[in-house]
Amino acid sequence: MKPSYSTKIVLFAYGILAIIFLYLPLLSVSFASISRARYLTFPIKAYSFKWYTKAFESDTVTDLVIISLKVASIVTIVSMVLGFFGALAFARYNWRFRHLFQKVILLPIFFPQAVLGLALLIWFNSLGVIPTWKTAIISHLVWISPITTLIIAIRAYSFDSSLEEAARDMGASTFTIFREVTLPLLMPGVISAGLFSFLLSWGNFPLSLFTTGADLTMPEWLYAKMISGYSPLVPTVGMLSISVSLFVIVFAFAVAHLVRMIKQARI
Amino acid sequence: MDRLNKRIAYLSAAPILILLLVFFVAPLLVIGIYSIMPQKSFSLLAMPDFSSYSVIFVEGYLKSLFWSLVLAFSSTVILFLLCWPLAYAMAKIFNRFTLIITIAVVVSLFVSENIRLFGWLLTLMKGGLIEGLLRHYTGNGFEGALYNVPIIIFGLVYVYFPFMLFPLMQGIAMIAEDTRQAAFDLGATRWQVLREIELPLAAPGIVVGTLLSFVLAAGALAESKLLGGQTVIVLADDIETAFTYGQNWPLGSALSMLLIMIIATIAVFGISRVDIDTIMGRKRS
Numbered sequence: 001m002k003p004s005y006s007t008k009i010v011l012f013a014y015g016i017l018a019i020i021f022l023y024l025p026l027l028s029v030s031f032a033s034i035s036r037a038r039y040l041t042f043p044i045k046a047y048s049f050k051w052y053t054k055a056f057e058s059d060t061v062t063d064l065v066i067i068s069l070k071v072a073s074i075v076t077i078v079s080m081v082l083g084f085f086g087a088l089a090f091a092r093y094n095w096r097f098r099h100l101f102q103k104v105i106l107l108p109i110f111f112p113q114a115v116l117g118l119a120l121l122i123w124f125n126s127l128g129v130i131p132t133w134k135t136a137i138i139s140h141l142v143w144i145s146p147i148t149t150l151i152i153a154i155r156a157y158s159f160d161s162s163l164e165e166a167a168r169d170m171g172a173s174t175f176t177i178f179r180e181v182t183l184p185l186l187m188p189g190v191i192s193a194g195l196f197s198f199l200l201s202w203g204n205f206p207l208s209l210f211t212t213g214a215d216l217t218m219p220e221w222l223y224a225k226m227i228s229g230y231s232p233l234v235p236t237v238g239m240l241s242i243s244v245s246l247f248v249i250v251f252a253f254a255v256a257h258l259v260r261m262i263k264q265a266r267i
Numbered sequence: 268m269d270r271l272n273k274r275i276a277y278l279s280a281a282p283i284l285i286l287l288l289v290f291f292v293a294p295l296l297v298i299g300i301y302s303i304m305p306q307k308s309f310s311l312l313a314m315p316d317f318s319s320y321s322v323i324f325v326e327g328y329l330k331s332l333f334w335s336l337v338l339a340f341s342s343t344v345i346l347f348l349l350c351w352p353l354a355y356a357m358a359k360i361f362n363r364f365t366l367i368i369t370i371a372v373v374v375s376l377f378v379s380e381n382i383r384l385f386g387w388l389l390t391l392m393k394g395g396l397i398e399g400l401l402r403h404y405t406g407n408g409f410e411g412a413l414y415n416v417p418i419i420i421f422g423l424v425y426v427y428f429p430f431m432l433f434p435l436m437q438g439i440a441m442i443a444e445d446t447r448q449a450a451f452d453l454g455a456t457r458w459q460v461l462r463e464i465e466l467p468l469a470a471p472g473i474v475v476g477t478l479l480s481f482v483l484a485a486g487a488l489a490e491s492k493l494l495g496g497q498t499v500i501v502l503a504d505d506i507e508t509a510f511t512y513g514q515n516w517p518l519g520s521a522l523s524m525l526l527i528m529i530i531a532t533i534a535v536f537g538i539s540r541v542d543i544d545t546i547m548g549r550k551r552s
Contacts, residue, residue, distance in 0.1 A: 003360055011356040015368050018353055022375040022428070025386020028396045032389050040389065042399025082283045089280035091547070095273050101280055102543045108291055110479065110534045112486020114503050115523050116291075118510050122301065122520070123294035126311065142290045145283055154547055174275065203379035206488065210510075219379040226385055226493060235389070238382040245377045 026242065032235035040235075051236040060221070061237060067133050068217040068241075071208075072201040075140045079197040082141070083148025084190055088182070090149055091156035105146045113143060117210035124211070131213030139211040140201045147200065148193035155189030195252050199245050295527065301520035308517055319521030328505055328522060335502040335526070338416075338491070339484035342423035346431040346480050347473070349424065354435035354472075359444075372429045380426050384493045387422065388413065391494075414496035422490035430479040438472015439465070441545070471541045478537040482530050502526055 003011075032040045036048040055061045089101055108116070120139045124131050163185070167177045183190075205219035212220060218241045225231045301308075303315040306322070323329065357365040375383070390396040391412040398409055412418060442465055450460045466473070488503040502522060509519030 008360060011352065011360060012364065014353055015356065015361065015364060018428075019368065019371045021425070022371060024396075025383050025390055025425075026375075026378065027386075028389035029382060029386040031396070041394035042396050043403050082286060085279035085281075086283040089276050091544075093272050093276035093279070095276035095280075097280075098276070099543070101284070103538050104287065105283070106538060106543070107534070108287065110482050110530070110538075111291075112483060112503065112526065112530070114488045115486050115506060115526060116294075118506060118519065119294040119298050119523065120290060121510070122516060123290070123297050126297055138290055141286060145286060149283060150547070157544075157547060174271070199377035203377050203382075205379050205381050219381055222379070222385070223381045223489070226381065226388075234385065238379075238385065241382060242378050246374075249374060249377070 029235050029238050029242075033239040035235075040232075051232055055233055055236045055240060058233070061233070061240075064216055064218045064221050064237070065240075065244075067212075067215050068202055068219075071133050071136050071140065071217060072198050074137050075144055075201040076194050076198040078137075079141055079145040079148045080190055080194045082145040083152045083193050083197075084183075084186065086145065086149035087152035087156045087186070087189070091153040092159055092161070105149055108142050108146050109150075111143075113204075113206035114209070116142065117207045120207075121210045131211050133212055133215040133217075136208050136212040136215070136217065139207040140204060143204075143207060144197045144200055148197050151193040151196060152186055152189040155186050159185060191252075195248070198248060202245060202248075203241070298520045298523050298527075301516050302524045304517040304520075306517055307515050319517040322518055323521055323525065328502075331500050331502045331505045332525060334499045335485050336529075338419055338423060338499070338501065339481050339487075342420050342427065342484050343431075343477050343481045345420065345424050346427060347435075347477060350428070350431045350435050350476070354432055355439050357432075358436045358439040359442075369433075372432060376429055381489050381493065383426070384422055384489055387425065388493060391418070413494060414498055416495070416499060419491045419495040419499060422494040423484045423487060426487070426490060427480045427483055430483060431476040434472045434476035434479065435469070436472070438469035438476070441472065442468040471545065474537050474541050478534060482534055485530060486526060 031042070031044060033051060034047050034049060035044045036050065037045065086105065089095070089098070090105060117139055120135070120142070121131060124135050129135060164177050164181050167181050172180065203219060205217075205223055208217045208220050209223065216224075218237060222234055222238055222241070225234050297311070300311050302319055303317050304311065304313050304319075305316050306318050353368075357368060361368070388395070392398070393410060394402075398412075401407065401409070446468065447460055447464055450464050455463065486503050488501065488507065491499055491501045491504065503526070506519050506522045506526070509515050509522060513519070
């Protein structure tokens with residue numbers, strides 16, 4: 001039973017509405033970031049980029065960007081490695097505890113992040129570790145490496161294990177097989193997992209909130225300013241955070257497109 | 268050969284398992300131990316007295332728990348109703364548009380949730396995008412739409428939209444077209460097909476989607492703080508206060524344990540009913 005034409009139109013409109021619903025608040029933030037007034041009211045009377053200039057000149061904002069970048073980059077690299085091996089155990093091999101392993105991996109994703117952040121804070125305290133941006137890396141990893149595992153696992157499910165067996169029959173060592181067969185085949189999954197982990201870490205706030213100690217990431221600073229002591233820089237710094245994410249996404253899509261074109265040109 | 272593969276499997280599982288053991292299981296154990304320590308204790312070795320649990324029941328903490336669960340439940344129900352038609356269309360009707368929506372939703376996930384909630388603050392406040400423009404063009408404004416319970420639910424629905432949409436879509440994609448067709452041919456009504464064919468066949472996706480939304484919403488903090496002002500105190504709020512301003516770790520731990528127990532019961536019950544391989548699209552061999 002095919003849906004009628006009018007049903008299709010309604011559903012299509014619904015889809016567009018959903019996208020507007022998702023992006024309307026970001027539209028407000030972007031308008032607010034270029035409003036001249038210190039306290040915003042719509043309609044905006046005068047536009048200016050002065051808050052951007054202020055943000056770029058501010059040492060606080062520079063520190064926020066550097067710390068957020070450091071955390072996100074290290075989380076990306078480590079979670080790609082953990083996710084790659086995790087995905088092999090998750091999807092590729094049949095071993096005794098595989099189903100249990102799959103459920104254990106899902107648990108941190110099904111866990112409220114604020115509570116996880118607080119639990120880690122208490123744990124670091126008990127260990128005598130003073131929270132800094134380094135401990136935030138660990139808290140991000142607890143949440144993000146299960147996600148990278150899942151993303152790479154999707155790729156690993158469609159893995160043709162006879163390729164590995166063929167390599168082994170030809171006398172390749174386990175290490176060579178990993179390097180020459182397994183890793184290249186899973187590479188698209190690993191790359192998109194890396195993309196996800198960078199972006200999720202960059203934007204994460206509930207975990208950072210409790211585990212960065214005196215250091216602040218961008219989302220944390222924003223939250224602090226939203227709750228108390230509002231600063232007209234909030235929309236601007238928010239937009240800067242969004243722009244970095246957007247840049248990374250567009251860059252990744254461009255590279256993916258380029259790689260596809262080169263591959264096609266070779267054939 | 269098989270033995271070698273098994274060894275590789277154990278070795279591959281090890282790094283992430285060690286990470287989770289040291290930084291997920293161990294912290295939760297410590298929380299568990301703190302929760303039975305005397306009030307305001309900072310030591311794990313005091314004589315356990317379970318006083319925090321009695322404090323929970325005596326003081327107003329059950330109210331926050333109640334609010335957390337009510338908010339999570341209502342937002343999950345609304346999310347299911349909102350997402351079902353869209354997920355259905357994405358799985359079965361749209362072609363290229365599914366990709367566009369998917370990208371749009373995933374990209375929105377990468378924007379920090381507090382920036383997005385702050386955006387709603389700017390959109391809905393008095394003098395915000397909606398009220399300000401309405402007043403400007405019609406002359407009639409209203410008192411902003413913030414700081415009440417429905418707006419908190421709205422915030423939860425907004426933030427957890429993707430966590431319902433994608434699992435539902437995955438579940439609906441598992442409904443075989445032939446089965447639906449057969450039911451229609453046998454004279455089933457649209458309603459019967461939904462109840463007898465589509466909902467049961469999409470069950471794994473429904474379970475994962477509702478679980479994720481409920482669990483995440485029950486532990487959410489930012490929505491009630493940013494959009495709700497201080498209208499309602501949720502459990503996660505109490506937990507944060509106990510650990511930070513209150514400096515009462517045993518109380519915070521006991522409150523966390525309460526939330527963890529509820530979530531764990533629901534999650535374990537749900538996850539054990541779902542075959543992960545099927546949802547993730549493993550080919551049947």
